[in-house]
Amino acid sequence: MEAMYAFFMDTAGMDEMAAHITVAVIMATIMFIVMALCAIIFTWMERKVAGFLQSRYGPMRTGRWHGWAQAVADMLKILGKEDIIPAEADKPYFIFAPLLVLLGSLLAWAAIPWAPGFVAADLDLGLFYIFAVTSLVVLGILMAGWASNNKWALYGAARGAAQMVSYEIPLLLATIPVVLYTGSLNTQDIVIAQQGGVLNWFVFRDPFLFIAFWMYFIASIAETNRGPFDMPETESELVAGYHTEYTGMRFAFFFLAEYANLFLVSMIAVMVFLGGWWSPIPGLDFAPAACFVVKGVLMVFLNMWVRWTLPRVRVDQLMHLCWKVMIPVTLVCVVGAGIWMMASGAVG
Amino acid sequence: MTADLIFVLLALLTLVPAVWVAFSRNIVHAGFSLLLTLLGVAGLYAYLGADFVAVTQVMVYVGGVLVLILFTVMMTRVPQNGRPRHGLDRFVPAAVFALGVFGLLYKTITAVEWAASEGAVEPTTAEIGTNFITSYIFPFEYVSLVLLAAMIGAAILIRERRPEETEEPAAPAPETEEEVAS
Known part of the structure; x- marks a missing residue:
């Protein structure tokens, strides 16, 4: 840069x-x-x-x-394909909603550290910024569902918003132990702190971080509205959820945003827990950006593996998992990682 | 020059949708316009060098409060195709209240001595964090206690009634807890 x-x-x-x-x-x-x-x-x-x-x-x-x-x-x-806007839809909002979904994702991409020094927005609170701007995606989904003037779309949007707002909490809490270890929210600082081979990656630093990583992974699946948590677009009950009424190019925007978000959460996992651009073996860091992308694609593969293996959960099971299991577990991880840091003398 | 231009653009981004929020007849449109106003305010914070406050503004108001406002509006029965009832009985109390708030804000703004800082803009996060756990530890912990109390209160209000109290179990509403948590 x-x-x-x-x-x-x-x-x-x-x-x-x-x-x-x-x-x-x-x-x-x-x-x-x-x-x-x-x-x-x-x-x-x-x-x-x-x-x-x-x-x-x-x-x-x-x-x-x-x-x-x-x-x-x-x-x-x-x-x-033909671009169809329903006659009863709220036209300006209907047109703006897919752009808002895509905007939330693209803004977050700006803070991803691809290689040392190569990050579009080198912000002091990069990680916090990423989670803040992705909340625009929730609003975009709500806007799409409401502007479509279709009951399936509105149901899908309401489910999507409830799910994403809820799972944002364990998602954020799971990354807090890493911030404790790094002492910084800057995305480059977080990666630099993991230098020196696979054992220095945050996921293997201590048992609480290992649990936090899997909590992050589960929450990230829910955050991207993908199976087994794809209630916002259950084809068997809601046609296609919040994008039921969208066709052609506007549908393509939602599609693009889904995969952009999938890669985004995978890249955040790589950046926060899996050593970012560092290669697993110390001293082999000749292609940092390639290393980062390969790890990201492996995380995407893991995500797809889960999606095509597990059946869809019910809405109440989804909320139970978030509020009664994941939030307490991630809270324990935060406290546990802090105690582990003090006990092992890693506190600086 | 460029800095002034950026300020004017941010101020317009805040004010123009704010007018639409106040005067739109469709309450959902008003809610969505609030998005631009809140983003404009976040932009103003960033412009003034308060990076942490700016991102928190987006996180809390756009990601939490606004989503809940829209959620509530969409789930509530709205008469006549999304248009709220209007008439003199609504207009007069609203106008009195709005003018009162405006007067109070105007008085406060003109009474405060606004000091402009001369130094270079620096990241604020670390300093805010340090202050939270040193000089301001009591207010910080007190606020978290208040939020915890509100959260427990919300959980009690929406809890499932026992079978002898009522036949129909109340639906769980995790959104209420989220409001407190954010």
């Missing part, structure tokens, strides 16, 4: 403000392209993983090798 600023200010002769704006535009464009690529690759990956887990092939025809072009073809098809 410093190199980019230096290039625009010294070589191209811009003042500081112009350089900041240029770098911001470039980084936002890169993030958006990566996001769109993620959606295409993960759609194909999801169908192949689902096929593998259910002893079938998944898409095989489009393209030559294992149907690799299926997601590209789907994307082209969805771009050419």
Whole structure:
């Protein structure tokens, strides 16, 4: 990032403000392209993983090798579809809702540290910022459900909002032990604190952090509204939940946001618990960004594995799990990690 | 110059939707307009260098309070296609109350001596944290006690009645606890 600023200010002769704006535009464009690529690759990956887990092939025809072009073809098809806005829908809100969902996700992507020094927004409270802006996703889902003027959509949105607001608490609490260890909310500081091989990753630092990692993982599945917690879009009872009325490009935005969020929570897991850009063996850190992305994709695979293995839970089971199991357990993790830190002399 | 422009844009982002919140006939539209106002206020905090307060504003007000407001509005029966009842009997008390609040705020704002800090803008999080557990430990713990009491109160209010008290079990409402927690 410093190199980019230096290039625009010294070589191209811009003042500081112009350089900041240029770098911001470039980084936002890169993030958006990566996001769109993620959606295409993960759609194909999801169908192949689902096929593998259910002893079938998944898409095989489009393209030559294992149907690799299926997601590209789907994307082209969805771009050419008719854009239908229901007559009774609240038009401006109906149009704005998918953008709000995508915006919440894209804003959070800004604070992801891909490699040392390569982060779009190097904020002092990066982790807190990520969790704050993702709350826009909840509002986007509520807006979509309400503006559609459809009872299924409204039910789906209400379920989605209740679920995401509830699971935000264990999600946040599970990351607090790591913040205790690091003493900083800056995303780069959190990764730097995990240098030195797999045993220095926060997930293996102490037993409470290990439990906190799995709590984070469960909460992150609920936060992205994916199976077994996909009540907001249960096709058997709510048609398609909050995006029932959306078609074509606007539906594609929700689709894009789902996979962007999936990769986002996976990247946060990698950043906070799994050593970020550090390789498992110390001294082999020649490709930090690749290491980060590979770990992120493995977390996405784990997420898909869970989705296609476990049956959907009921709404009351979902709330029971969150309020009566996960929040107490994560609270114990916070206190336990603090005591462990003091006992092991790690407190600085 | 650019800084002034940013301030004006943020102020407009705060005020224009705020007018819509106050005058919109559709209560859900008013709720969604509040989103822009709250984001504008967060932007103003960030502009003034209070980064922690800005992010907390987004976290608490956008992620918690606004979601609950919209939830409540959507779940409540609204007469006549989302339009609230209006008439002189509603208008007069509302106007008196609004003018009273405005007068109070105006008096406070003009009475306070606003000191501008000259130093460079620095991250505030660590300092806020240190102050919370040193100089302000008593108010901090006291507030958490109040919130805990409110949370227990909410849990008691929504708890399932025993079979001898009523036939129908009350539905659990975890959102109420969330309001307190956030």
